[in-house]
Amino acid sequence: MNDLTGFQRDLLYVIAGADKPSGQDIKSEIERYYSSEIDHGRLYPNLDTLVNKGLVEKGELDRRTNYYAITEAGEQAIRERQDWERQYTDS
Template sequence: MYDLTGFQRDLLYVIAGEEEPHGLAIKEELEQYYEKEIHHGRLYPNLDTLVDKGLVEKGRRDRRTNFYTLTRRGQRELEARREWETQYVDL
């Protein structure tokens, strides 16, 4: 997880929090959080990076729509990140 950007980590959190979200749903969620537009040229290459790293799987809902799910490795990485965070910030 240490080699991911903050944006990529945010993508993992959004994917983990939704059931098989598609790219547009992920984009909309992040736009609400960041309070600015997320361009396709930023979103999809970063999703592909997470797929390439084995943290996310990409499935096909139909000819035009892909969905994303965390892999077991992605889930473990998020859990490890949360444990690391709570060492420093326990709200």
């Protein structure tokens, strides 16, 4: 996960915390966290990067809507990141 941007890591966490969210669901959640509007030109290329790295799976809900789901590799990347963070934050 060390090759992801902070924004991509945040997207990965949002996807991991939801059950096959749509791009719009992810956009809404990440906008709440960032307290600002995230445009499609920022969101979807970053989601595609997560898919291309094998951390997220992209599927079709209907002809217009895709869903995103965390893969086992994505879950492992999150666990490794959390372990790394704990070594610096646990007292």
